[in-house]
Amino acid sequence: MSTDPGTLSAERILDTAEEVLRRFGPAKATVLDVARALGVSHGSVYRHFPSKAALRAAVAERWLARVSTPLVEIATGEGPAADRLRRWLRELSRSKRRIAREDPELFDNFQRLAAQLEDVVATHLEVLAGQLAVIVADGVAAGEFTAADPALAGRAVLQATARFHHPAHVSEWTEPGLEDDMAAVVALLIDGLRTRPAG
Amino acid sequence: MSTDPGTLSAERILDTAEEVLRRFGPAKATVLDVARALGVSHGSVYRHFPSKAALRAAVAERWLARVSTPLVEIATGEGPAADRLRRWLRELSRSKRRIAREDPELFDNFQRLAAQLEDVVATHLEVLAGQLAVIVADGVAAGEFTAADPALAGRAVLQATARFHHPAHVSEWTEPGLEDDMAAVVALLIDGLRTRPAG
Incomplete structure (x- = not known):
């Protein structure tokens, strides 16, 4: 499930982060899990959300x-x-x-x-x-x-x-x-x- | 910590059951644990409380x-x-x-x-x-x-x-x-x- 990084919006990251949260729970879900599910590097996620804490808060x-x-x-x-x-x-x-x-x-x-x-x-x-x-x-x-x-x-x-x-x-x-x-x-x-x- | 069964009141059983509950939690605490802590047979406990459910409810x-x-x-x-x-x-x-x-x-x-x-x-x-x-x-x-x-x-x-x-x-x-x-x-x-x- 690879994704064109150009189309990677904050909204799509949040959709995926929510899905990762559903599956793994807040204790285990990581930024890398989110990036993997999107088929992008975790750097691409960090471009929108500067830290794991920022991503969690946004979700x-x-x-x-x-x-x-x-x-x-x-x-x-x-x-x-x-x-x-x-x-x-x-x-x-x-x-x-x-x-x-x-x-x-x-x-x-x-x-x-x-x-x-x-x-x-x-x-x-x-x-x-x-x-x-x-x-x-x-x-x-x-x-x-x-x-x-x-x-x-x-x-x-x-x-x-x-x-x-x-x-x-x-x-x-x-x-x-x-x-x-x-x-x-x-x-x-x-x-x-x-x-x-x-x- | 042995106990004269003659002095075994419902109140003492409940005190001990509460202590057992504190230590083991409700999932693990058994009538046998309570009897052991009192130094009596579990039959002595059942004389006051006919079942584990009855003892838990009384506690x-x-x-x-x-x-x-x-x-x-x-x-x-x-x-x-x-x-x-x-x-x-x-x-x-x-x-x-x-x-x-x-x-x-x-x-x-x-x-x-x-x-x-x-x-x-x-x-x-x-x-x-x-x-x-x-x-x-x-x-x-x-x-x-x-x-x-x-x-x-x-x-x-x-x-x-x-x-x-x-x-x-x-x-x-x-x-x-x-x-x-x-x-x-x-x-x-x-x-x-x-x-x-x-x-």
Whole structure:
């Protein structure tokens, strides 16, 4: 499977790196494995990613962006903030569960990779909390929510729903009643965000 | 370390089984290991626990009761429900974090044991959610909270705080700001439980 080095894009390297990660796991996957699978020298890979650490981070970032990017549309969309919050959280939970179900090996390997990339994960969580903050701030502007600090509230909502999207809970995601449980938690959080009289 | 079989109580067997579990892990620990450590025949152990499964479940139940039993006092105590809820959740989180920090090996082995004992864990979670339901129901009776279904609300509060007490999150418990994060989540949940006008 030889490749014309001229056509070697960062995107193709990342596709292959993901496949190598699926097969070998984060502990064993090397830049040389990726170069071999592409039929290029490891120098060609290093031209795009200056180190193994940079390649791993880029793979993880792309993977996490697949989860966070589609959510932007819901966060910045139209309609009542409470509805958007519910949809956003349901979509986050469902997309995580879908990946875990459809490609459990890759999901597991990514989880182990992410455990070594604290900064990448922290940034991902900030992106998600930021999207929630946008929804909360919109709700406050519309008089639907009260929250002195939408950023803090967004972070709290993300953490309060960890059981439904955090990969550490993957073994619980097949439990019956999970969607009902999430609906109850989200309803309580929305009540907490809703306008109440000052007194 | 020989033992007079006449003094062999269930409690002593459980103490020893816990020690064996710490050393060997749940995959390798056997009833024979426990009997050996006590200097008795395995028949003496089976007199108290009819099977290996029964012994493992009893070890796990005792371990989990160490977390849940001290919380009863807070759940059924005096004072505003919101205060009790905060204290109860803080104490649950702190006791889990304390065990994980002081005896990480046993914590880890218990986590692996618990993964095989879904019924024991489910009962434990029901006990905890039930204590929260008592606090919520008290708050409703005092006009402090509104909740049509305190049992549902108790379960939702427990799940919404998983990040701060669920063992799957142990690797995050050393993060700075964890107590602040928990305070923000709990404040939001209490707002959600608080009395609001019907309109």
